[in-house]
Amino acid sequence: MELTFPTQPFKTHGGAAVPHRKNTAQMESVMLPPPGQVVLPMQQHVGPPCAPTVKVGDTVLIGQKIADSTAFVSAPIHATISGTVSAIKKVTLSGGQFMDAVVIDSDGKMEVSPDVKPPVINSLPEFLDAVHACGLVGLGGAGFPAHVKLKVPDDKNVDTLIVNVAECEPYITSDNRCAIEDTDDIFTGVRAVKHWLGLHRVILGVEGNKPDVIAKFNKVLSESKEESDKEIKVLELRSSYPQGAEKVLIQSCTGRRVPVGKLPADAGCIVMNVTSCAHLGKFLRTGMPLVEKRLTIDGSAIKEPKNVIVPIGTNIRTIVDFCGGYKATPKKILMGGPMMGVSIASDNLPVIKQNNAIICLDEKEAHKLEPSACIRCGRCVTGCPMNLMPTLLEKNTVAKRVEELNSLDIMDCMECGTCSFNCPAGRPLVQAIRLGKALVRAEGKK
Numbered sequence: 001m002e003l004t005f006p007t008q009p010f011k012t013h014g015g016a017a018v019p020h021r022k023n024t025a026q027m028e029s030v031m032l033p034p035p036g037q038v039v040l041p042m043q044q045h046v047g048p049p050c051a052p053t054v055k056v057g058d059t060v061l062i063g064q065k066i067a068d069s070t071a072f073v074s075a076p077i078h079a080t081i082s083g084t085v086s087a088i089k090k091v092t093l094s095g096g097q098f099m100d101a102v103v104i105d106s107d108g109k110m111e112v113s114p115d116v117k118p119p120v121i122n123s124l125p126e127f128l129d130a131v132h133a134c135g136l137v138g139l140g141g142a143g144f145p146a147h148v149k150l151k152v153p154d155d156k157n158v159d160t161l162i163v164n165v166a167e168c169e170p171y172i173t174s175d176n177r178c179a180i181e182d183t184d185d186i187f188t189g190v191r192a193v194k195h196w197l198g199l200h201r202v203i204l205g206v207e208g209n210k211p212d213v214i215a216k217f218n219k220v221l222s223e224s225k226e227e228s229d230k231e232i233k234v235l236e237l238r239s240s241y242p243q244g245a246e247k248v249l250i251q252s253c254t255g256r257r258v259p260v261g262k263l264p265a266d267a268g269c270i271v272m273n274v275t276s277c278a279h280l281g282k283f284l285r286t287g288m289p290l291v292e293k294r295l296t297i298d299g300s301a302i303k304e305p306k307n308v309i310v311p312i313g314t315n316i317r318t319i320v321d322f323c324g325g326y327k328a329t330p331k332k333i334l335m336g337g338p339m340m341g342v343s344i345a346s347d348n349l350p351v352i353k354q355n356n357a358i359i360c361l362d363e364k365e366a367h368k369l370e371p372s373a374c375i376r377c378g379r380c381v382t383g384c385p386m387n388l389m390p391t392l393l394e395k396n397t398v399a400k401r402v403e404e405l406n407s408l409d410i411m412d413c414m415e416c417g418t419c420s421f422n423c424p425a426g427r428p429l430v431q432a433i434r435l436g437k438a439l440v441r442a443e444g445k446k
């Protein structure tokens with residue numbers, strides 16, 4: 001099939017018109033003053049957790065590896081401040097998992113490890129090794145180790161890299177700021193992936209509500225003297241939710257559909273979040289592994305919304321305080337956005353690699369509609385981008401009918417929350433579907 005670049009996005013199904021509330025889109029990112037301590041949980045990626053490679057009392061420098069795993073689906077963890085390992089202890093993560101964490105007390109110097117050097121890469125295996133070594137995981141929230149995503153299985157024919165610059169969740173602008181502030185690193189990362197994977201098409205998918213990003217990317221491409229940059233194009237996407245969901249993005253950018261239960265590679269695509277590309281580019285330029293994150297701190301309970309660059313492992317409360325603290329008692333604190341973020345019980349948690357936002361909502365904004373009986377309006381069905389039947393999924397979950405759930409393709413639900421958002425009866429559809437998926441998984445393990 002000949003590779004062409006669409007001038008307009010392909011049509012996708014469903015979605016929702018969520019409020020954007022991108023208050024911080026024009027605010028330049030600020031650096032958090034170095035925190036006194038970081039807590040680095042051993043689970044910061046999809047796959048088995050890492051084990052510490054340091055012990056209590058060790059001194060560590062920024063960029064030094066402090067944890068690793070021999071499992072293929074894993075990513076090492078690095079020190080994000082310089083100082084002393086003061087403890088290795090159990091912590092509770094946002095999802096409720098009880099997990100080992102390495103605690104580093106700062107020496108106040110923020111000294112970088114002498115091992116931090118740009119990698120020398122002469123082949124695809126060396127490129128993949130470097131991506132693994134830098135600890136990169138999907139930074140859009142997925143946390144899937146990047147070297148695994150980039151290792152295309154022999155039986156798959158991947159021809160297109162899609163860079164996800166949709167950022168369709170309300171409030172979150174950290175990718176937007178990355179696209180504006182780290183443009184050169186993004187293109188370094190994109191060009192490297194394109195070169196080493198031998199791809200001839202890269203589509204930078206940007207929602208139309210980010211005209212500054214579209215203009216900046218187009219300027220880089222129009223001024224580029226690199227011949228192969230002719231195979232990189234920007235595609236302006238519709239500003240609708242969930243435009244940034246991987247399967248929706250693939251369809252918008254290429255017209256291809258990922259088959260039920262399959263991966264983007266089955267549709268010939270690799271999707272990388274724009275911030276992941278920027279971190280990859282920075283690593284190739286400097287050798288600095290993934291040690292910091294840009295987070296959007298916003299919501300009706302936050303005094304001074306900001307985009308803040310923080311060492312991974314920083315306590316959320318420290319960052320909130322840097323943003324002036326709370327202006328109202330937060331009723332709900334989310335790691336991530338209001339549509340797909342995880343609600344956390346306390347702000348006493350560390351930032352991990354895939355966090356892109358902390359959204360704190362006051363009583364009024366967090367108020368939920370009391371669920372009432374389904375009125376069979378069908379809005380959840382017409383809005384579902386995966387063409388699923390959310391109302392039936394909820395019903396069969398409550399009745400614990402696993403066979404029916406499977407036949408309704410429940411595992412294809414990407415938990416985007418569009419159905420719940422669209423439901424006039426306030427039914428907690430996505431929450432029920434999550435439980436339904438857990439039922440299916442439990443049945444599969446029997």
Ligand code: SF4
Nearest residue numbers: 384413414416417419
């Ligand atoms: S069923 Fe799943 S994929 Fe469909 S709208 Fe609901 S949460 Fe999104």
Ligand code: SF4
Nearest residue numbers: 374375377378380423
């Ligand atoms: S949107 Fe809500 S009320 Fe309408 S059919 Fe779906 S579950 Fe029922």
